[in-house]
Amino acid sequence: TDGYPAVVENLEYNINATAAAGKQVLPARASVLQWENPWTPGDHDVVLATDVCYHPPSFPALAAALDALLPCTHGAILVNEVRSEETWNGLARELQRAGLRVVEHRVETQVEGCFGMLVVSKPV
Numbered sequence: 716t717d718g719y720p721a722v723v724e725n726l727e728y729n730i731n732a733t734a735a736a737g738k739q740v741l742p743a744r745a746s747v748l749q750w751e752n753p754w755t756p757g758d759h760d761v762v763l764a765t766d767v768c769y770h771p772p773s774f775p776a777l778a779a780a781l782d783a784l785l786p787c788t789h790g791a792i793l794v795n796e797v798r799s800e801e802t803w804n805g806l807a808r809e810l811q812r813a814g815l816r817v818v819e820h821r822v823e824t825q826v827e828g829c830f831g832m833l834v835v836s837k838p839v
Contacts, residue, residue, distance in 0.1 A: 723747060748784075750776040759784075762791035768806045768831075769798070777806075778813035781835055785815065790836040797821070797829040810835055 726745035733739045741760070748762075750773065762784055767777060781791050797803045810817045810833065820832045 748780060750780040760789050763794075764791065765794045766796070767793055768795040768803055771802055771805050774806050774809040775813075778809045778815065781810065782813045782815060785835070785837045790834060793833040793835065795831055796827060797831045803831055807833060814838070 723745050730739070730743045730745060733743075746759075762781065785791065793806075795803070807817050807819060814837075816836045816838045818834045820834070822830045822832070824830065
C-alpha cells in the first residue's frame, strides 16, 4: 500500500473479515512497500497491487521493487483501471525494460470501463 495508516487498517480489516467468513483460501497480510527501498523477507508468495498505474515517473521505482521482490515470490499481479492507453502501455514497457516477463489481461465492464491486469514474473 501507499502507506496511509487508514488504508493499511482497512486492508487488515478486509483480510480479517474474509478469514472470519471462511472465505480466505491462503494466509494474507497487508504490508507497506516502499518502492525505492523494497524489503525481501521471503515470506510472501505473491505481490498484489491495485491502482498503481497513474504516475509514469514512478514506474522505474515500481519495476525495480518488483525485480527485487520476484526472486522471493511466484509473481506479481497488478490490477488497474485503464484510464490512458499511453500510461498503461508505458508501465508494461518499463516492467519489460527491467527484464521482467509481463502478460496482460483486460476486462471490459459496462459500468466502470476497462480494467487491466498485468501478471509479472521473472523469465524462466
